[in-house]
Amino acid sequence: MDLHAQLTQVVGPGELDMWDGDAGGNLPRVAPNNIDEAVECLRLAHSNGLAVIPEGLGSRRTWTHQPKRADFVLSTRNMRGVLSYEPGDGTLSALAGTTCAELEQCVALGGHRLTPDLPRPQAGTIGGAVASGHSGFDRLRVGPLRHHILGVRALLGDGTLAKSGGQLVKNVTGYDMHRLYCGSFGSLCLLVEINLRLFPAPEEWAAVEFHAESRAQAAQAALDLEEMRLPLDAVLIQSPTDTSVRWTVLAFLSGRRAVIDVECDRVHSSLSDSNVKLEMQRGTEARSKREQCRDLEWDEQAGWAHLRLGVHPTGLPALLEQLDTCFAGSVAQFSIQPLIAEVQVRFEEPLTDTQAVAVHDRLLASGLNFHWRAAPDSLRSQGDIFGSAPTGIALMQRLQSTLDPQSVFARGRYLTGL
Amino acid sequence: MDAALIAALRNVLGEAGLVGSGSRLVPYESDGLAMLRHTPEMVLLPRTTAEAAHSMRLLAEAGVPVVGRGAGTGLSGGATPVEGGVVISLARMRDVLEVDPAGRLARVQAGVVNADLTRAAAPHGLFYAPDPSSQMACTIGGNVAENSGGPHCFMHGSTTRHILGLVIVCADGEVLDLSEPQPDPSGYDLIGSFVGSEGTLGLVTEVTVKLTRVPPVTETLLAVFPGLDGACDSVSDMIAARLEPSALEILDRLTIQAVEASVFAAGYPKTAEAVLLVELEGSALEVDVTSKDVLAILEQRGAIELRKARDPLERRKLWAGRKGAFGAMGRIAPDLYVADAVVPRTKLRRMVARTAEICRERNLRLATVFHAGDGNLHPNICYDRRDLDEVKRVLEAGRMILQECIAAGGSLTGEHGVGLEKLEGMDMLFKQADLATMCRMRDAWDPERRMNPGKLLPVRACREVRTNPLPGVEARDAAAGAES
Known part of the structure; x- marks a missing residue:
């Protein structure tokens, strides 16, 4: 029996299609309907020496290398649903194929917000977010995603189902295997169930926007905002665009309404003193502006290439100096989150192979x-x-x-051959 | 131990770096869990990572088991050399190597005492947030091994959220320098999976930690209740209302009496059945807004007295009582069994009541003091180790409490670790496949399993994992499988 037939036997004909992907063209993509079927798919791979690419909805497919070899794609897209949401405990357990948008809607009913607050939450699964270690737009406030995973259930390459952690906000029982799996890009396991800690949904949102004449001035403005100890979700600096020669600073606040009222007044007074003209939005408008900026981070549909540079905050000034050198000769736009030391670089036109290699070599150097x-x-x-x-x-x-040990999860997709 | 090996170790560490015999070994027989003891063959006291690594290479060649030890304040037997071998103490690695106020981080040797780190950071308006009750003695290296908590971890998170880098000496003596802080791990999260591994993966010698800004305003409230139920319900209400205090701690009557009779006397009313300490941090306005909501809940839940600390002195006094509670209990019994379990915060009231019942049924005295905000219970059972029947009843009560917590969706330990004490409980919580997967990770770090053998995983060899899950655990797993 060929592979196609064997996979069909496990999941039924409706859950198998072809994936126009890596490693030499089309691959069968199988989407098991439950954990038992996923186990069978992995056992099939294990016993036949096949290599598997784990996937959620495939939205981060280009975040990894092309694998050395792959025989089929195993998608969690049909393994979806909330297993438990405990508003009184502030915890959530969901199947890995559930989209972040579905989870956001679910926890909003109990007054919580989901971490990670990711771009295009309808396009990605929570399993994919954890597998890629993708922290959200709220990272400045709550820290990286890996800090809020309470536990997981994962399938190893031989089909073994193993849990780590639990659904408790404090728990040190056993090794934190989930910390190892988070950000491993499916090179160690297939995540099937994720438990998360939740945070209170804010009563009010605010967005502040103003312009600076230079990158340095914008960075200083961001630091000044931090010194004010505002309830900040994110601070973003955007490089000049076709329509503006100045740098844009955006700050997003959220929290109790009475607190946001007063803090917005403080920001207004502080920036007015410096003769900076600012725009301020509140409520739905602020939230919508925030989502617009958040979603810019991951706009691959526009055909851009993205690059994420991470340094510790102390290294940020030096990094900013290096940007011009590293990206000389390419039309790049920078979105800098100075307080968490992240820089997103977007190339407004697809890079030629020569340009891409040149930028890449300079980054490596x-x-x-x-x-x-x-x-x-x-x-x-x-x-x-x-x-x-x-x-x-x-x-x-x-x-x-x-x-x-049998390399069931396709090798070479993660760093240095992993 | 082989004379040539001892000579080689002496050559590396000097005479002062070796404790080899007699009564000087006694303090290293156990940690805070004194009922479980074992004498090590030798204790090593390196001063640097290089000395530790050289020693570990020699021990690896000789196949000697190694147990790392901070200050020995652990409560689960994690530093007890149960399979003999050598204890490596961090007692001479006490240098704060760097405090970087701009980067809000510090780099320290692993033997630095937790409270000393905060003292070093204080001039810069910073502090190290994890604050175990033993913070005046416990070391940062020990905190890393146990993923230690403390009252303020409710807001700030346990140790793992504050570790930016580590220098680890592996079982074979190789030095793994992960000290360069990065926003996200490059590759697998070695640091995140190492923290809380209880010394079974390697020996940590240097730690890079995140420092937190001292909040502009801190407010401490003391609420007095006529019973534990009101205190527990207040906490559950605050969590359900999504309020965010920085600490929520409950003490029961017996604990209050012990504290008030000790040098840690904090001014808690001696006749109270329970007190709840609430701490709030943030801007003046944030604290003010949250404080009003908290006070409303406390009143609604029947607090008979509400007191706000008027100044830092009173605040420190209120906390000294809480942090000194374990020490103060020495007044009410010669020995104390400090249990540590976690439950969902919706089940606090039921589980606190159940622990009291379990002890009452066995004619045991229970003093409860716990991190209510995290659902982290510490039922402390008073006993006299000379009374063997009482010891038996204490151990039985401890097991019963853990079983009930697990059946309620809880876990074995919130901050003390599995160590030796809870080894047998692991198979109540985890299936064989879960434990075997953990063993696989351990094998990648330490294939000979010489690092802290006999701890955390209920195995001598991973192939011997035993499984005896509770019926409730089986049923829950089956239900989850069916739903998927």
Whole structure:
């Protein structure tokens, strides 16, 4: 029996299609309807020496390298639904294929907001978010996603179902395997169930926008906002565009209404003193502006290439100096979140292979910590879109070998051959 | 131990770096869980990562088990050398290497005492947030091993959320330098999966920690209740109302009496059945707004007295009582069994009442003091270790409490770790496949399993994992499977 027939036997004919993806063209994509079917798919791969690409809705497909070899794609898109939402405890458990938008709607009913607050939440699954370690727009306020995963259930390459952690806000029982899985890009396991800590939904939102003459001035303005100890969700600096030669600073606040009222007044007074003209929005308008900026981070439908540069805050001034050098010769737009030291770089036109390689080489030479998202295929086939090999790579390889000794999860998609 | 090995270790560490025999080994026989003891063959006291790594290489060649030890304040037997071998103490690694106010981080040797780190950060308006009750003695390295908590972890999170980098000496003596802080891990999250591994993956020698800004305003409230129910219900109401205090701590009558009779006397009313300490942090306005909501809940739940700390001195006094509670209990019994379990915060009242019942049924005295905001219970059972029947009843009550917490959707430990004490409980919470997967991770770090053997995982070899899940756990897993 060929692979197609074997997979159909597990999930039925309606849950199998072809995936126009990596590693030499089309691959069968199977979408099990439940954990038992997913186990069967992995056992099939395990016993036949096949390599599997785990996937949610496939929205982050270009965030990894092309694998060395792959035989089929295993999608969690049919394994969806909220298993439990405990408003009185502020915790949520959901199947990995549930979209972030569905989870947002669910927890909003109990007065919570979902972390991570991701761009285009309807286009990605919570399993995909965790597998890629994708922290959200609320990171400045709540910290990275990995801090709020309370536990998971995951399938190993041989079909073993194993849990880690639980659904408790405090728990130190056993190893935090979920910390290892978070950000492993499906190179260790298939996540099937995720438990998250939730945060209170704010009563009120505010957005503040003003312009600065230079990147340095904008960065200083962001630091000044932080010094004011505002209830900030995010501070964003955007580079000049075709229609403006100035840098734009955006700050997003949320919290108790009485607090936001007063804090907005403080921001207004402070910036008025510096003769800065600012726009301020509240409520739905502010929220909508926030979502617009959040979604810009991940606008791959526009055909841009994205690059995420991460440095510790102390390294940010040096990084800003390096930007012009690294991106010379390309039409790049920067979105900088200075208080969490993240820089998104978007190229407004598709890079040629030569341009992409030139930028990439300069980044490698700079020693920066970077990750191409929506990388051009010329780089994805090259094998270092996650930057240079980090310290501990030998240990990481041992971890992969012990957790997936038969290489069921397609190798080479993550950094340095993992 | 082989004479040549001892000589080689002496050569690396000097005479002062070795404790080899007699009564000097006694303090290293156990941690705070004194009922479980074992004498190590030798204690090593390195001063630097290089000395620790050199020693570990020698021990690896000789196949000697290694147990790391901070200050020995742990409460689960994590630092007890149950399979013999060598204890490596961090007692001589106490340097604060760097405080970086701009980056809001500090780099310290792993033997630095938790409270000393906050003292070093204080001149910059910063502090280190995890604050276990033992913070005057416990070390940052020990905190990393146990993923320690403390009252203010309700808002700020346990140790793992504050670790930016580590230097780890692996079982074979290799130094893994992950000290460079990065916003996200490059590759797998080695740091996140190492924190809380209870010394079974490697020995941490240096730690880079996140420092937190001292809040502009801190307000501490003391609410006095005629019973534990009102205090527990207040906490559940605050969580359900999505209020965000920085700490929520409950003390029961016996604890209050012990504290008030001790040097930690905080001014808690001696006749109260329960007190709830609430701390709020933030801007003056944030604190004011939240405080009004908190006070409304406390009144509605029947608080008979509400007191706001008037100044920092009174605030420190209220907290000294809470943090000194374990020490103060020495006045009411010669020995104390400090249990540590977690339950969903919707089940606080029921589980607190149930722990009291379990102890009453066994004629045991219970003093309860706990991190209510996190659902982290600490039922403290008073006993006398010379009374063997009482010891038996204490252990039985401890097991019963854990079983009930797990059946209620809770877990074995919120901050003390599994160690030696809760080894047998692991198979109540996890299935064989879960434990075997953890063993696989351990094997990648330490294939010979020489690091802190006999702890955390109920195995001598991972193939021997035992499984005996509670019926409730089985039923829940089956239900989850059916729903999927």
